[in-house]
Amino acid sequence: MRDRIRVCLIGCGRAGMIHAKSYAGLVNGAELAAICDADAKNLAAAQKIVNVRFVYNDYREALKNDEIDAVIVVTPTRFHKDIVCAAANAGKHIFCEKPMASSPEECDEMIESCRKNNVKLQIGFMRRFDKNFKRGREIIDSGVIGPVAMIKSNTYGPSEPKEWMYDIRNNQGPIGEVNSHDLDICRWYAGSEPRRIYAVGNNFRSPEKAAEYPDYYDSCSVTIEFANGVIGVVTGAQYVQYGYDARTEILGTKGIVKVGTQRADSVETVTRDMTIVSDSMDSWRTLFREAYVAEAQAFADSILNDTEPQVTGYDGKIALTMVNAGVRSYLEKRPVDI
Ligand SMILES: NC(=O)c1ccc[n+]([C@@H]2O[C@H](COP(=O)([O-])OP(=O)(O)OC[C@H]3O[C@@H](n4cnc5c(N)ncnc54)[C@H](O)[C@@H]3O)[C@@H](O)[C@H]2O)c1
Incomplete structure (x- = not known):
């Protein structure tokens, strides 16, 4: 090499x-x-x-x-x-x-x-390389919030769906495109494998597409039971228009960790009409800019040092299994065992 x-x-x-x-x-x-x-x-x-x-x-x-x-x-x-x-x-x-x-x-x-x-095979879950998501994991591992009981993770994206995205039979919709990151992060924080999934969804923002694409959903909630008893709740939405919104909460028996914010920075403008205004995060490209570089560095290092990638093909497979079970649960309106 x-x-x-x-x-x-x-x-x-x-x-x-x-x-x-x-x-x-x-x-x-x-x-x-x-x-x-x-x-x-x-x-x-x-x-x-x-x-x-x-x-x-x-x-x-x-x-x-x-x-x-x-x-x-x-x-x-x-x-x-x-x-x-x-x-x-x-x-x-x-x-x-x-x-x-x-x-x-x-x-x-x-x-x-x-x-x-x-x-080597590494899968693109860059949140695991983001400094805030990593800090969340360190706090869990330190034991300060006690054993993890529940993890709540949301990702809402601003963009109008492209035409192909309405066809849920040929793509997985937000559960795959957006929430696969949340499903992976829930599993990472839970430290356990998923056993059962229940998903509900609905189309709120594109009613004009409902006749042609009756299965299309732009909002969803996915509940995951992990083998160690931890409960995961992932919510997803697309075309929210107010910015890119990715936040995760880990509730332990003795405390809580909150990762992420809607804000683009810490700047606030306060005026005499008694409003506080600050900028909203615009895109995943901005929010995870450094995480993408860190994930690329980790990939290069795993090749140069001949070490196991930090996010493996197995991690990718389990996340995909959760996505497919979630979409099936939504379409069949029942919990799906994994
Ligand atoms: N990790 C993340 O945060 C993140 C964000 C966005 C997209 N993604 C993933 O990245 C992948 C691409 O998504 P995107 O949004 O960039 O799509 P895109 O449509 O913007 O880009 C895909 C590109 O691949 C090219 N292409 C298609 N078939 C090809 C082939 N056989 N050989 C070579 N090039 C080919 C297309 O011409 C296009 O330029 C998807 O799997 C998506 O889920 C991950």
Whole structure:
């Protein structure tokens, strides 16, 4: 192994370009050597932002390049399994965005391909690298709030859904796209595996879509029973319009830890009409900017030091299992055992 890894980004969209910027100068021991996107327009746009030696429109060509040590897979979720398995068979280390794949069976195939080819596999749960979420975990581990009883985690996003997002039979909706982060963080804080899930949801903000997409939901609540008795409650919403809102509470038997705030900073303006005004967090890109760099650094370090990634394929598989059980519970209107 070289003392510096060369990375190829596969998928230069919204999340992909965050990773591109991390590896283009912010990660010690790693460099962005190549980018790949199936869409010529997106590829050209990415080339204007980052300077790389190799550019591909077909990931299979990128995998033939011996100069590339690792790939960062940030395509839409339905392509993750094929790309990850092909990359593992080509001997590349892999960072794969969440949700890991479409089914637990696909996750198993990805994990097995990486094991067989002795390459690293890290999944994109960057909240585990965020300094506030990490501090939450340290406080739990210190014992100061006593054993954890209940975890409440919400993520509400501002953006209007894209047309494909209304079709819940072909994507998992907010439970997958947004709340997979909350489900993973609940499991991380609970220190236990999920046993049963019950989800309810409804469409409040796009009533005009209800006739064409009767299963669409823009708001949901997911209750999780963990094996050690901890109760998780995850709420999700999209198109909330007031900003990006991600907060988690961990209630112990002797105290509570609250992680996250809606505020963008600590600046307040108070005027004589007796109002207090401050800025709202606009986006996950802003809130987790440093966490994305820290997660990229951890991936590079795990390759260079030959250590286990901090968020494994198994973590990705369990989160995906929770997502799929949640969507099934919502559609079938009953609790689902895991
Ligand atoms: N960790 C996070 O916070 C976070 C945030 C957003 C998205 N995501 C995840 O990242 C993934 C991508 O989401 P996005 O919002 O960036 O999507 P996007 O649509 O903005 O970008 C996807 C890109 O992949 C390209 N692409 C599609 N098929 C390809 C293929 N076969 N080979 C190469 N390129 C291909 C598309 O042309 C597009 O440029 C999803 O799995 C999503 O859930 C994670």
